[in-house]
Amino acid sequence: MDRKAFRELIERFWEIAGGVSVRTKILGIVLGGTLLFGLTTVLQVRYALHQVLVARTQDWGIAMASDLAARSADLVLINDLLGLHRLLQDAILHNSELRYLFVLSPQGEVLAHTFGTSPEFPAGLIEANPLPPGAPYRLQPLRTPEGIIWDIAVPIFRGRAGVLRLGLRDTAVRTAVNTVTAWLMLTTMVVSALSIGIALVLTHLIVRPIRSLVEMTERVARRDFTARATVWAHDEIGALAQAFNTMVEELAQQEQTRAFYLRRIIEAQEEERRRIARELHDETGQALASLWVGLRNLEQTLDPDTLRTRLEDLYHLVDQTLNRVRRLAFELRPSVLDDLGLVAALERYIRDYRERFGIEVEMQIVGLDERRIPPTIETAVYRIVQEALTNAAKHARCQRISVLLQASPRLLSVIVEDDGCGFDVEQALQAGRESRLGLYGMRERAQLVGGTLTIESTPGQGTTIYLRVPLESA
Ligand SMILES: Nc1ncnc2c1ncn2[C@@H]1O[C@H](COP(=O)(O)OP(=O)(O)O)[C@@H](O)[C@H]1O
Ligand SMILES: [Mg+2]
Known part of the structure; x- marks a missing residue:
């Protein structure tokens, strides 16, 4: 896999992981952890148990074979084949792990065996596990349709009376390993179920305050400043709720101040307009009215001296009014x-x-x-x-x-x-x-x-x- 494809895979994972709820994430972590732990334990125990049981079973098989070899030595030497046969039958009857037993003469002929009468002695079995001269025993696993069979060969009377061969089944080992595996699997399942239960309770504890915080945030977004988050616990989420409440209080305070000053500014604006209106009406309006009256009077004035004085007065009035208007304009906004x-x-x-x-x-x-x-x-x-x-x-x-x-x-x-x-x-x-x-x-x-x-x-x-x-x- 090249790097680009790998990165895409990671991104895809984050997309999916980011899309699911916190509850699912926590459940995923808990379930994943428990299952991983359970399965690795099962595998390890299976392996270790198998090793130990195989070794023990093989030791037992070797001991059993040596014991039988010792007991058959005399029988072989006095050529008591019936006694030999009975010895082998007896042993196989009382030990279910034994698949077969047989005794070979030094020349390699089968002196006695436990395969019964009618079926043939399995072909190739004699050659399957040759015992080297002087060896105390030889163990050879045989792959058969019935499963693995460990063939153990031990010398009788140091080999001078032939060889005893013993076939050992691995069923007991397999059964034990499988039983333990089944128990461990069951335990893993039960523990997983319990962990999910605990995780559900814990996530509820985590998710509930977050949900409430989200709800409160939405209320604040709608300018409802009475919203307060409940502080459920004194952890990080509790601290968040506390900080949220402080923030909302601050916002409410600011909002109040803002509304107050907005009202004050509008009032001040209206006050200013009232002042201008009064000024225009009382001062400028009055002055213009006087001007109008004065001009009207001028019409009837014939005497040049009176005309001059009246004109003078009118100029003065215009001057004053002009000054007032200029000052008003300047106060409003100096150009x-x-x-x-x-x-x-x-x-x-x-x-x-x-x-x-x-x-x-x-x-x-x-x-x-x-x-x-x-x-x-x-x-x-x-x-x-x-x-x-x-x-x-x-x-x-x-x-x-x-x-x-x-x-x-x-x-x-x-x-x-x-x-x-x-x-x-x-x-x-x-x-x-x-x-x-x-x-x-x-x-x-x-x-x-x-x-x-x-x-x-x-x-x-x-x-x-x-x-x-x-x-x-x-
Ligand atoms: N330079 C100053 N010297 C003395 N007192 C002042 C001065 N400036 C402001 N103040 C005081 O602060 C108060 C608030 O001022 P302000 O907010 O401008 O309101 P206002 O001028 O409408 O009274 C005034 O009423 C006055 O008591
Ligand atoms: Mg002031």
Whole structure:
């Protein structure tokens, strides 16, 4: 068999073995093991037992032949053929393993035998086992239609009175070996049946928790986070069930958080729209209405001086409205961020901020001139800095803020530091889960672009926000 065919065979085996259930696999292992052990034991015992029994039977045969030879010596010497015949008949009658006995004279004639009267003395038997002169005995297995017969030749009176020949059947040996084999086979069958029973119970113990785990996994896949696996035992599968439960709890927690913030984000979005709607309706709409009324009044004004003052007022109103609309647009999404990039947008925002809140903001940019970073990162950084500065204005009661943007080829790091009152970060984040989005939103935005956000603050000692965003050096 070449290597390719061998590999195909192995693959085929794995395919079949992989396709059957765990229960079948374990049953296969147990049954295979028991049968293999049983069969090798049967073969070994058969072989060893056969060897021992054959040796013992042959020893017994030789002893028997020597004994008979000694007893027949006198009979041969006094030529008592009847006595000789009777001796052989007697021996064969009492020993079922003996197939035949006969005595040859020194000249090789048959003096007495046990083959009876009518059938011929088997042809060729005399020559089948020639005894060499001086040998104590000679053993020769003969293949006959009745099976193996061991022919044993022993000298009578050291050969001077001829030779005694004895035929020994192997049936006793065969029967004993076969009986033992049958018993061993039966034992193997019984042990196999018992092992299958035990294996069935054990596989049930193994398969049941796995099935339950599969069922629970399917429930979790359908977003049912109440699913919990039962920990049946403190083994590897038990550990798996435990790990599964921990995972599901974690997932449920995350799902809850996700749902909460999704709701908060949608609410915040609606809040923002409400604000814009109010602004457009109350401010811009009112202004345009006043403009309309003013223009209508202009129609009836004939006096050039009054006309001029009224026109002046109207210009002023248009100016104000334009400014408001611009600011609204800028707050929503500064176009400078798209057109000129992060640095320009932040500079513009900080300029406005200084005017609005009267807080001194110092901005330092390192390694970012001329360089555009991916728009998603720009937006994220812009919004995070915006929120940090808004928080500082809203909560910190600070005088100075410093903003540092530092870019290396692979990392953008931003630090916003105020000298305000500071706060307990853990507590604020904890409380923020229920109500506020600011700190959480900063962190989320940082994570969305693969970055990390750290807030360091101690009450009374100001606040520092560190943002690190990896830059793909494209
Ligand atoms: N720079 C800061 N200085 C002092 N306190 C701050 C600062 N930033 C945040 N905080 C505190 O953390 C809380 C949560 O902030 P945030 O999540 O942005 O919510 P919000 O700004 O809507 O109050 C604030 O209410 C404030 O108490
Ligand atoms: Mg805030």
